[in-house]
Amino acid sequence: MESNRFLIDYLPLYLAEYQEMKLIMETEQPEIGQLWNEHSQSLDNMFLQTADEPSVSRYESMLDISLNPTLSLNERRFQLQLKFNEQLPYTLRALNQKLETVCGPSEFDIELVSSEYKLTVKVGLTSKQNLQSVKEMVERMVPCNLIWTVTLKYNQHETLTQYTHEHLEQYTHDQLRNEVLT
Secondary structure (H helix, E strand, O other), X not given: OOOOOOHHHHOOHHHHOOHHHHHHHXXXXXXXXXXXXXXXXXXXXXXXXXXXXXXXXXXXXXXXXXXXXXXXXXXXXXXXXXXHOOOOOOOHHHHHHHHHHHHOOOOEEEEEEHHHOEEEEEEEHHHHHHHHHHHHHHHHHOOOOOEEEEEEEOOOHHHHOOOOHHHHOOOOHHHHXXXXXX
């Protein structure tokens, strides 16, 4: 990034005509130009949209985001924006909305027992690949005074009653419990 500002332009016109002043300004121009560029970059680094790679790395370090070498700089900026846009305080409704985004509608159950300070989230089998992400999100969002658990919502008896015994005998007990049936 090259600065297009010239020191000579900041002098009054009568001084800019002197050869001595021209030489002084010419000599100081590279260092002052570098300072202007660094100042401009430091202003850019204050905003995620324009931050350079070292600044994005520093933000990731501050927010404890592990560096994924396959992500581009813009994707890393997007990750940071998501992290910064998490709004406090969290509510049950906000948790519900986030879970709908991650798991899909009706692919999870939330149970809050306020009197016991317990929160249980059960993730549907169709979203079991997102279980770790859900755990991390719940850990960030749930207040410290709640005991929370995130588990899979296994197939229940009422889920299996829609199938015939002939259909179910194709599966093992483990498959009947832990896999999405077609």
